[in-house]
Amino acid sequence: xxxxxxxxxxxxxxxxxxxxxxxxxxxxxxxxxxxxxxxxxxxxxxxxxxxxxxxxxxxxxxxxxxxxxxxxxxxxxxxxxxxxxxxxxxxxxxxxxxxxxxxxxxxxxxxxxxxxxxxxxxxxxxxxxxxxxxxxxxxxxxxxxxxxxxxxxxxxxxxxxxxxxxxxxxxxxxxxxxxxxxxxxxxxxxxxxxxxxxxxxxxxxxxxxxxxxxxxxxxxxxxxxxxxxxxxxxxxxxxxxxxxxxxxxxxxxxxxxxxxxxxxxxxxxxxxxxxxxxxxxxxxxxxxxxxxxxxxxxxxxxxxxxxxxxxxxxxxxxxxxxxxxxxxxxxxxxxxxxxxxxxxxxxxxxxxxxxxxxxxxxxxxxxxxxxxxxxxxxxxxxxxxxxxxxxxxxxxxxxxxxxxxxxxxxxxxxxxxxxxxxxxxxxxxxxxxxxxxxxxxxxxxxxxxxxxxxxxxxxxxxxxxxxxxxxxxxxxxxxxxxxx
Amino acid sequence: xxxxxxxxxxxxxxxxxxxxxxxxxxxxxxxxxxxxxxxxxxxxxxxxxxxxxxxxxxxxxxxxxxxxxxxxxxxxxxxxxxxxxxxxxxxxxxxxxxxxxxxxxxxxxxxxxxxxxxxxxxxxxxxxxxxxxxxxxxxxxxxxxxxxxxxxxxxxxxxxxxxxxxxxxxxxxxxxxxxxxxxxxxxxxxxxxxxxxxxxxxxxxxxxxxxxxxxxxxxxxxxxxxxxxxxxxxxxxxxxxxxxxxxxxxxxxxxxxxxxxxxxxxxxxxxxxxxxxxxxxxxxxxxxxxxxxxxxxxxxxxxxxxxxxxxxxxxxxxxxxxxxxxxxxxxx
Numbered sequence: 001x002x003x004x005x006x007x008x009x010x011x012x013x014x015x016x017x018x019x020x021x022x023x024x025x026x027x028x029x030x031x032x033x034x035x036x037x038x039x040x041x042x043x044x045x046x047x048x049x050x051x052x053x054x055x056x057x058x059x060x061x062x063x064x065x066x067x068x069x070x071x072x073x074x075x076x077x078x079x080x081x082x083x084x085x086x087x088x089x090x091x092x093x094x095x096x097x098x099x100x101x102x103x104x105x106x107x108x109x110x111x112x113x114x115x116x117x118x119x120x121x122x123x124x125x126x127x128x129x130x131x132x133x134x135x136x137x138x139x140x141x142x143x144x145x146x147x148x149x150x151x152x153x154x155x156x157x158x159x160x161x162x163x164x165x166x167x168x169x170x171x172x173x174x175x176x177x178x179x180x181x182x183x184x185x186x187x188x189x190x191x192x193x194x195x196x197x198x199x200x201x202x203x204x205x206x207x208x209x210x211x212x213x214x215x216x217x218x219x220x221x222x223x224x225x226x227x228x229x230x231x232x233x234x235x236x237x238x239x240x241x242x243x244x245x246x247x248x249x250x251x252x253x254x255x256x257x258x259x260x261x262x263x264x265x266x267x268x269x270x271x272x273x274x275x276x277x278x279x280x281x282x283x284x285x286x287x288x289x290x291x292x293x294x295x296x297x298x299x300x301x302x303x304x305x306x307x308x309x310x311x312x313x314x315x316x317x318x319x320x321x322x323x324x325x326x327x328x329x330x331x332x333x334x335x336x337x338x339x340x341x342x343x344x345x346x347x348x349x350x351x352x353x354x355x356x357x358x359x360x361x362x363x364x365x366x367x368x369x370x371x372x373x374x375x376x377x378x379x380x381x382x383x384x385x386x387x388x389x390x391x392x393x394x395x396x397x398x399x400x401x402x403x404x405x406x407x408x409x410x411x412x413x414x415x416x417x418x419x420x421x422x423x424x425x426x427x428x429x430x431x432x433x434x435x436x437x438x439x440x441x442x443x444x445x446x447x448x449x450x451x452x453x454x455x456x457x458x459x460x461x462x463x464x465x466x467x468x469x470x471x472x473x474x475x476x477x478x479x480x481x482x483x484x
Numbered sequence: 485x486x487x488x489x490x491x492x493x494x495x496x497x498x499x500x501x502x503x504x505x506x507x508x509x510x511x512x513x514x515x516x517x518x519x520x521x522x523x524x525x526x527x528x529x530x531x532x533x534x535x536x537x538x539x540x541x542x543x544x545x546x547x548x549x550x551x552x553x554x555x556x557x558x559x560x561x562x563x564x565x566x567x568x569x570x571x572x573x574x575x576x577x578x579x580x581x582x583x584x585x586x587x588x589x590x591x592x593x594x595x596x597x598x599x600x601x602x603x604x605x606x607x608x609x610x611x612x613x614x615x616x617x618x619x620x621x622x623x624x625x626x627x628x629x630x631x632x633x634x635x636x637x638x639x640x641x642x643x644x645x646x647x648x649x650x651x652x653x654x655x656x657x658x659x660x661x662x663x664x665x666x667x668x669x670x671x672x673x674x675x676x677x678x679x680x681x682x683x684x685x686x687x688x689x690x691x692x693x694x695x696x697x698x699x700x701x702x703x704x705x706x707x708x709x710x711x712x713x714x715x716x717x718x719x720x721x722x723x724x725x726x727x728x729x730x731x732x733x734x735x736x737x738x739x740x741x742x743x744x745x746x747x748x749x750x751x752x753x754x755x756x757x758x759x760x761x762x763x764x765x766x767x768x769x770x771x772x773x774x775x776x777x778x779x780x781x782x783x784x785x786x787x788x789x790x791x792x793x794x795x796x797x798x799x800x801x802x803x804x805x806x807x808x809x810x811x812x813x814x815x816x
Contacts, residue, residue: 006533007573010526013497017573036560036570038494043609048757054744058605061498061648105504113530135530136512136522145510152505153732160739161730162505163498163648164746166759167739174704174740176802311612313568390802391705464533480496 011110013062014479030453032437034322040484041309044427049396057164060481064163065098066408074415076170078402081394087172089380092259097154102409103366106476108144114469147195157181171392185381202229208371212346244360247452247471250274251331253338258407270342285328291442294318304416304428321483324441325430333448334411334435337365359474398422410476431481486551486662490525493579494606495557498648499597506651514655518662544585553590558599558606559628562614569613592661593635594642601643602749623749643675647746685718685743688726697791699799708799715759716742719772723747
């Protein structure tokens with residue numbers, strides 16, 4: 001058996017290190033180390049509750065708005081208030097703007113460049129793929145960056161700027177949309193749709209959304225050459241490299257649900273197991289376990305409302321700054337695949353029934369979500385009524401608790417807030433990658449990525465196994481959120 | 485060609501994400517135009533793991549020249565000065581040690597964002613991670629590299645402060661360096677490029693008419709000036725956010741919220757709430773830059789007395805109730 005230490009990982013947000021024990025050319029066990037601690041939960045202690053709207057987005061520069069929205073929901077819950085329809089529409093648009101930009105950034109800048117690595121130079125597809133996706137210099141990044149920047153002009157109109165806005169408030173949006181803003185938004189969305197349809201999908205968004213099975217997807221892909229769109233290229237590579245056999249997990253998929261509007265959510269919350277049985281999400285069953293983290297202050301797993309975050313290097317079993325979150329004691333996988341399975345999208349249901357969770361299905365679910373959400377953004381923008389209210393106002397009680405749950409691009413994000421004597425007495429955050437890249441718990445059960453890496457083939461002499469690179473990035477990790 | 489190496493530590497990565505928003509032209513074109521070659525950037529480069537470590541080692545050994553070292557995120561000195569709160573993945577070595585060694589080799593060292601410049605958000609609260617900037621700890625000289633540090637060009641660390649930084653603040657600074665046009669006169673006494681730090685956020689603010697008449701917003705979403713009640717520091721904050729918009733046509737104040745002076749050291753610990761104005765005897769404590777208090781009070785009370793009904797009403801509304809008009813006003 002041999003042991004290799006892989007890191008620093010790039011094209012993930014933040015820093016990451018993985019220890020792999022390898023036997024007979026396969027990963028026998030993996031330990032995932034989130035290498036940085038900043039202590040946001042300690043910073044927030046004693047602060048004015050509304051100041052959390054300034055601090056929490058700064059946990060993360062790529063999930064900034066997701067953090068803002070989770071915080072605003074938690075504050076609204078504590079203040080027992082809701083948003084007017086315009087406030088919900090604007091919040092959904094801002095959140096979707098970040099999430100869709102993140103899905104795009106992940107695909108083009110983080111995930112695809114690994115196929116341009118020299119390790120694949122002998123493959124028949126290599127020249128074409130390397131020219132298009134090579135990191136920094138590939139033509140895809142040069143096309144995608146201007147499209148992304150223009151798409152993020154929605155932030156200029158709705159949120160002042162991105163990242164780190166303060167327009168998202170517990171009572172709605174602090175940026176009322178004027179009639180001309182609304183028209184401009186529709187034009188920006190049309191431009192982004194055009195990029196997606198021409199370059200990413202090579203077809204209309206509606207056609208992609210309506211694919212219902214693996215067979216239909218294959219048929220669709222075969223209609224044109226694999227080089228004709230980025231989705232077709234991905235499907236071709238995935239087939240050639242059997243990405244549906246890579247990075248498998250068998251843990252349940254969890255989603256907190258996303259994009260509420262007048263009591264309904266576009267994506268519903270829930271938990272769905274590997275057999276496809278769906279159950280409601282009971283957030284009271286969430287706990288965090290510190291057994292393998294460099295943290296102290298809890299002798300057993302605790303619900304985040306009672307959670308403690310206190311760094312300590314004393315823990316001899318510790319190998320990460322990341323806590324181990326569990327739902328009813330179980331490891332969860334979260335992200336776009338979990339969202340689409342919980343929402344019952346037929347294409348992803350069919351693919352998951354065939355091959356479960358793996359690199360192929362995780363990436364495809366992300367791209368599918370772009371095709372689902374961008375048309376929805378167009379509808380939300382049209383529904384904004386500039387003559388109606390955008391923000392309601394209320395005061396924070398001296399003593400209150402609140403929970404905010406939201407879906408960031410990379411999965412489920414929760415904020416748990418307690419206020420006493422008008423100040424924050426506890427604030428605990430569980431981010432998507434805290435779930436996916438969790439260390440072992442006190443039962444010794446590895447986290448989702450740790451499980452996904454087990455059994456992965458490693459080529460002789462590989463220092464930074466390319467299979468491991470694909471698997472890690474298929475989760476679209478955000479390490480700065482993970483520990484915070 | 486100028487080699488650029490970019491590393492991240494105790495921050496959120498938001499300055500890199502913001503940099504990707506560069507437009508007219510986009511980031512890649514801007515770097516090409518400046519003749520800047522990315523040795524490595526955490527979001528953009530192919531190299532991972534041992535390949536990255538090899539690049540860093542070659543820079544330290546002098547085998548690869550380092551023209552520009554960009555550091556994003558605070559330097560985490562803790563616990564107890566060990567730097568253990570951030571060991572760079574795959575190396576077991578504290579990031580602060582990597583940065584110290586690389587800064588020795590850099591022609592220019594650039595702190596990108598308020599975290600790397602002064603400590604920033606990571607240094608808030610009790611600063612349990614002992615977060616500091618590269619050459620400042622808050623507003624005191626020092627930081628990781630110390631007040632006497634000079635890069636190979638003989639310069640102090642350039643502090644492109646902001647939380648996050650505007651993409652063009654960064655690209656312009658890099659361009660200036662790459663074109664060999666940077667000199668110490670280009671930065672202010674906190675090391676910030678004067679290209680943006682010689683302005684105030686107040687300049688070009690769309691709420692200026694409300695400011696002139698002290699017609700103030702009282703709640704988020706209202707159109708009035710946010711200085712009196714909402715904690716806005718735009719009249720003191722050094723940045724050109726309302727001259728050079730963000731994400732097309734945005735800024736904090738146009739987005740409906742207060743400027744929190746994020747380009748300044750220690751902005752992360754306001755003496756009062758971020759979005760409430762601290763007042764003594766009804767007068768905001770923080771006055772506009774260079775404004776004598778007596779004059780401010782006199783002018784404010786005079787202009788308040790002269791505030792047109794149009795502004796008074798619009799200031800506390802989400803939308804324009806009275807448009808400017810010579811006609812007799814009729815409520816819409």
